[in-house]
Amino acid sequence: MKRILYILVLASVLTSCKDLLFEKELASTDPFVNFDYLWKEVDSKYAYFELKNVDWDNLREIYRKKIYSRMSEDSLFNVMGSMLNELRDDHTNLVAPFNVSRYNAYLKGRDNFEYRIIKDVYLKAGEYTTESFRHGPLPGANIGYIRYSSFMNTAGEGALDFILDKYKNTKGLILDLRENGGGNFSNIPRILSRFVTSKTLVMYNRTRNGKGRNDFGPFEPFYISPSSRIKYIGKPLVVLIDRGSYSATTFFALASKAIPNITLIGDKTGGGGGLPNGGQLPNGWTYRFSISQSYDLNKINYSEDGVNPEIFCELNWWDLRKDDILERAILFINSR
């Protein structure tokens, strides 16, 4: 009996050794290993080398020279983070327990938004907070103002019903997406579907699908289908944007170009026209970078550098008694 038990245990042990069957352990704090891993991942999957005119091979040469075996983690982070920032992409980050690398695209332009002005000057009569939206009628203008600060917050169907019903008799709406850093893409069609009456092609997307830097999958059309719920049709919608409008907001702005009654006013968006992925390095740090491209209806790829407004306008910080961009939007609606 004992012999039989020994045989059973031995058989179980012999067939239960993962180290014999899998590739070796890849965890490593070696700076060269982690640098090469990150460089290779970006090389094989990043979507914007050509648009941004980035010589990724050259950057490898430049930054690898700064790596040495005994360097501190902080130093390694700075080298790799700086290399990623050469991509000029806020969807590209290196995340360590002690720091996060960021390009900060919004700092490349002026600050064009201060919500305090909106509250003090334009929503004095009262501001509604309906789920993720803050809104109110603009005094004396018969225009509804809606603030949506982040696509991370759900654009609830019930909230949209309430808002569009409340302002159904206005002559126009202003949707303020300034400093909206993006978030959940599913909120884009949820909002835009209230402003179209038929299925509308608004953009194309394509994703890296091979090791070559120009290896992409097919162009995938992005449609907005009309909502069956309350819509706002036949009257202008002005969308306010600035450099702090990023990622999903850039996609929203790009999609708006294809919808006739939507006009963009303000400053160019910050960019972020690619969908970011996510992954982990051998030393446990995590990273993300853009793996897809977005194109307008003419299949021109520019949104990664920002979507331009139809009407350019900036905030005058010398006179905070008014919001110049909002005033320009009111002027536009009144002129329609």
Next chain:
Amino acid sequence: MRKVISFIFLQVVLSLSLSSFLFGQQGSSFIEFSSGVGTTTFRDLATSPLFYNGASFTFNGALLKMGSKTESHLGCSYSFGMNTNNFNNTYKSATFYSLDINYYRLYRVNRLTSGRWNTKVGANILNTTNIRENEAFMNNSLGVENILNIMAISKVTLSVPRVKGRVVKVLFFRKNLKPAQRELSFSLALGALNLNYRPGYAYNYLPQITGSEIKNFSDYQLSVNGFRIQSKADYTHYLFNGNALKLSYLFDIYNAPGKYEPFHFVRHSLQLSFLFNYR
């Protein structure tokens, strides 16, 4: 998600239709319920080069038909757990859920069967659907794969009956052990045909955004590669009423390469089963 649900639905339909094969065989029929604890280790090289380790809990249900000449098993297993990696003090955690459905049928090999030894061989169809979530990977936080294996399986059983009753004393406890039928068995299953349904090149589970329709899993690829090995050691103790208790150690390991980066998985599990004899 629709594709994953369709897979699971197909598995259930296949299992129910296969269950008819269980009837009409000679031998004892059991309904088996079991639960187990163990450890799992996985690594998805598409998102991370690091192994994630953790504890897992398993619940199984099965229909089992056992006889001297043949044996059939139709079972469903649900496992869940939390796996972590804290290499270099960069703690990350991932939840893990797995649904297995399997069917095997074994036939006695007379040349290798004599006396108390019984050897059977046969085929095992095993389908596994995994859902993992690791928020640290941002847009790649959700990992889903489906692995279908057609395996060759062999099982060796040794009957070790307690012929005479005896008294066992442990500290202050005294137990009269009655004569009982007991079995030790060891089974080994090797994947002969391994199908993997894994993410495409970019991995991102929202690879293409199409406005009002977001196409989850549209970039997934089916490939025929990889391997799977399962070994199981059982100790079965039959009760006087025909039911049985079984203590098992299960080892499961597979490599699902997919078309791009592979997924590795290992599970060690200790399970306690109760077998209801209904025929």
